Amino acid sequence: MAQQTHPLARFPIAPEQIDTVVAAFYHSVRRHPSLAPIFAAHVADWPAHETKIALFWRNAILFQRGYDGNPMAVHKAAGNVHPSMFDPWLALFDATLAAELPPETAQAWSTLAHRIGRGLRYGLVDSAKTASGVPLLR
Structure with a gap:
């Protein structure tokens, strides 16, 4: 597949590789014992969700506009x-990247995904505290 990448990517x-990874990942999510119920509670239209998340990654990696959302919120x-x-989300995502992409591309995307995941995790820790202010990490 010829790679058509934005010069600042x-x-x-x-x-198309982003689309393939997103579709493969969510195929695995729907079968994952702990992630499937979480996603099923929120995703009614999988094709629309996959399209939105592919747009998120196209924006994050290729700087293509089109994603309109706030992942933290x-x-x-x-x-x-x-x-x-x-x-488990990142482990499954890493396995999908390794299965679908050349190693150097998978590693670069994994690094970005882990950085984004850390930000989301910290945001959730910040909002999940006991009355005394101690973070709830589970």
Whole structure:
């Protein structure tokens, strides 16, 4: 596949590869024992969700406009997303990247995903505290 990458892209990848990774990842999510119920509680239209998330990654990696959303607000508002869920999410995402992409591309995307995941996890920790101010990490 010829890679058509924005000149300022974080790393070389074709938009179609992003779509493929997103579809493969959510295929795995729907079968994952702990992640499937969380996603099922919030995603009614999988094709629309996959399209939106592909747009998110196209923006984050290729700087293509088109994503309109606030991941932090969505994850906070979900109510059943907790910081500990990011470990299995990222492990499954890394496995998908390794299966679908060349190693150097998979590693570059994984690094970005882990950085974004840390930010989301910290945002959830910040909002999940006991009355005494101690963070709830589970």
